[in-house]
Structure formats: structure tokens, C-alpha cells
Amino acid sequence: MNLFLEISVLLITVIYSYLEALVKLFIPAKRKSIGAEIILITGAGHGIGRATAFEFAKHQSTLVLWDINKHGVEETADECRRLGSTVHTFVVNCSKREDIYSTAEKVKKNIGDVTILVNNAGVVSCADLLSLQDHQVQNTFDVNILAHFWTSKAFLPAMMRNDHGHVVTVASTAGHIGFEYLVDYCSSKFAAVGYHKALTAELSALGKYGIKTSCLCPVFVNTGFVKNPSTRLMPVLKPETVARKLLDGILTNKKMIFVPSSVNIFLFLNLFLPERALVALNKLQDLKFDAVVHGGKED
Numbered sequence: 001m002n003l004f005l006e007i008s009v010l011l012i013t014v015i016y017s018y019l020e021a022l023v024k025l026f027i028p029a030k031r032k033s034i035g036a037e038i039i040l041i042t043g044a045g046h047g048i049g050r051a052t053a054f055e056f057a058k059h060q061s062t063l064v065l066w067d068i069n070k071h072g073v074e075e076t077a078d079e080c081r082r083l084g085s086t087v088h089t090f091v092v093n094c095s096k097r098e099d100i101y102s103t104a105e106k107v108k109k110n111i112g113d114v115t116i117l118v119n120n121a122g123v124v125s126c127a128d129l130l131s132l133q134d135h136q137v138q139n140t141f142d143v144n145i146l147a148h149f150w151t152s153k154a155f156l157p158a159m160m161r162n163d164h165g166h167v168v169t170v171a172s173t174a175g176h177i178g179f180e181y182l183v184d185y186c187s188s189k190f191a192a193v194g195y196h197k198a199l200t201a202e203l204s205a206l207g208k209y210g211i212k213t214s215c216l217c218p219v220f221v222n223t224g225f226v227k228n229p230s231t232r233l234m235p236v237l238k239p240e241t242v243a244r245k246l247l248d249g250i251l252t253n254k255k256m257i258f259v260p261s262s263v264n265i266f267l268f269l270n271l272f273l274p275e276r277a278l279v280a281l282n283k284l285q286d287l288k289f290d291a292v293v294h295g296g297k298e299d
């Protein structure tokens with residue numbers, strides 16, 4: 001096809017997509033049923049992972065819960081069973097590739113093929129770049145992004161065979177905007193957003209339309225993950241709110257889930273506001289949390 005024709009087709013596609021989105025605003029999205037799925041959640045022993053497990057449990061799905069914290073993950077499992085779901089727990093250190101691979105083998109052998117994979121486990125250090133210990137930086141990348149590769153390599157093959165599944169990446173607004181005292185964290189979350197986008201493109205290129213992807217990007221959540229967070233323009237969310245939005249996004253195969261959705265406006269402003277205005281907006285936003293800040297002072 002010649003270029004002129006292809007560009008015309010592109011423009012028609014753009015207009016069609018906008019019209020479709022407009023119509024869909026008024027029609028409730030269809031929700032898929034997940035009662036027969038096997039759902040694996042990493043970092044299910046606390047916070048967003050735990051709240052997400054509760055939401056899935058209400059659908060009576062089979063849950064496979066991973067966490068490094070045995071007590072936490074058992075507590076989550078007890079409540080999920082009470083809600084009516086079948087639950088298996090594993091103590092896994094997601095910063096260790098071999099730990100992930102060996103536990104994945106046990107899951108496949110004893111429970112079955114995971115069809116919804118939720119990569120949620122995450123860590124944060126909250127310190128300026130020069131105060132970060134090398135092992136902290138390493139661990140941030142091991143858990144927040146590399147683990148996503150190892151779990152996917154373990155569970156995607158079965159999803160590919162059946163052309164059925166869903167890979168969920170828990171990233172953050174910090175995967176779209178750079179924040180001070182979170183250099184390692186933001187880099188790892190930008191990587192997670194990139195992981196989600198590239199994997200989405202690859203599954204489509206391979207014609208695996210039955211494998212869906214979703215990426216969750218919330219602002220601060222009051223799980224104790226970041227200590228004493230506050231901002232002037234955004235709420236500090238409850239894990240239950242985030243988990244409900246996440247589940248809704250998964251059930252409707254939504255690709256990018258911002259919580260609150262108004263984060264979109266900030267990202268849009270970031271694209272075209274002049275540098276000086278962005279600095280002013282940042283100041284207005286007045287983001288605060290507990291962090292170790294030495295600012296390069298040697299002691």
C-alpha cells in the first residue's frame with residue numbers, strides 16, 4: 001500500500017477509536033469470569049497484595065500466594081479461605097531467581113498452570129542516591145523488576161500453549177515521573193512500566209491475543225511501605241481501594257490502571273508544560289515522606 005493510503009487508514013483508525021471510546025463511556029464494560037483461574041500473587045503477605053488476594057477470593061478462584069513473610073502470607077490465606085477460595089501459600093524470596101524457579105516448579109507440579117500472574121512484591125529504600133547502600137540498589141532491582149522476568153519465564157509457556165492468561169505488573173506513578181529520594185525505586189518502576197508495554201507489544205506481535213496484560217500505577221498507598229506520605233493535590237489511598245480498582249481493571253482487560261485516574265492529567269501536563277512551570281507544579285504538590293537525606297555530606 002502506498003504511504004498516503006496508509007496514513008489515511010491511520011487517521012480513520014484514530015477517529016474510529018475515539019468514537020468507540022466515547023460510546024463505551026455509556027456502556028458498562030463486560031467483566032470476564034475468573035472462578036476457574038489459578039491466580040498467583042507475589043508479595044501477598046501485606047498491603048496491596050493482601051487486599052488484592054481478598055478481592056480475588058470473593059470470586060472463589062484458586063489462589064497461590066507468595067511472600068517472604070511466612071506469618072503475613074498465612075494470615076492472608078486464612079481470610080481468603082474464609083471468603084470461600086482454595087489457597088496455597090509459599091515462602092519465597094523474590095530477590096532470588098533460583099528460589100522463584102524452584103517454587104514455580106512446585107506450583108506447576110502440585111497445583112497446575114497459573115493463568116493470572118500478579119507481580120506485586122516490591123521494596124523501597126527512601127534515601128538520596130549517595131546514601132543508598134549498594135545492596136539496597138541491587139535488592140530494589142531484583143524484587144521490583146528482575147523477579148518479573150523470572151516469574152514470567154516460569155509461567156508464560158503454559159499461557160502461550162493455551163493462548164489464555166493475564167500478566168499483571170504492579171508498577172507505580174513513580175514509573176512515569178521521577179521523584180527525589182526515590183532514584184533506585186523510580187528507575188525500577190520505569191523498568192516495570194517498560195516491561196509491561198514491551199510484553200504487551202510482543203504478545204500482540206506473536207498473535208497471542210488470549211493473553212492479556214495490565215499495569216497498575218497508584219499514587220501513595222497507606223500500607224507503611226513509604227513512611228508518613230503526604231501530598232497536597234493527591235489523596236493517600238487505602239489498599240482496599242487500590243485492590244478494587246485493580247480487580248476491575250483485570251476483569252475488563254484494562255491495560256493501564258491509574259489510581260486515581262486523575263494521575264492522567266498530571267502525566268499529560270508533564271508532556272508539554274515548560275520546565276519552570278513543572279517545578280512550580282511540583283512545589284505546589286508538596287510531596288513528603290520520611291527519607292534518609294545526607295545530600296552527599298561525608299561524615
Ligand SMILES: NC(=O)c1ccc[n+]([C@@H]2O[C@H](COP(=O)([O-])OP(=O)(O)OC[C@H]3O[C@@H](n4cnc5c(N)ncnc54)[C@H](O)[C@@H]3O)[C@@H](O)[C@H]2O)c1
Nearest residue numbers: 043045046047048068093094095121122172220221223225
Ligand atoms: N504503598 C505505596 O505507596 C505504593 C504506591 C505505588 C506502588 N506501590 C507498589 O505496590 C506493591 C505493593 O506495595 P505495598 O504498599 O503493598 O507494600 P507492603 O510492604 O505493604 O507489601 C509488600 C509485600 O511484599 C513482600 N516482599 C518484599 N520483598 C519480598 C521478597 N524479596 N520476596 C517476596 N516477597 C517480598 C513483603 O513481605 C510484603 O508482604 C509494590 O510493588 C509497590 O512498589 C506501592
Ligand SMILES: *[C@@H]1O[C@H](CO)[C@@H](O)[C@H](O)[C@H]1NC(C)=O
Nearest residue numbers: 068093094095096135139142
Ligand atoms: C533474600 O535474598 C536476598 C538476596 O540473596 C538476601 O540479601 C536477603 O537477605 C534475603 N532475605 C531473606 C529474608 O532471606
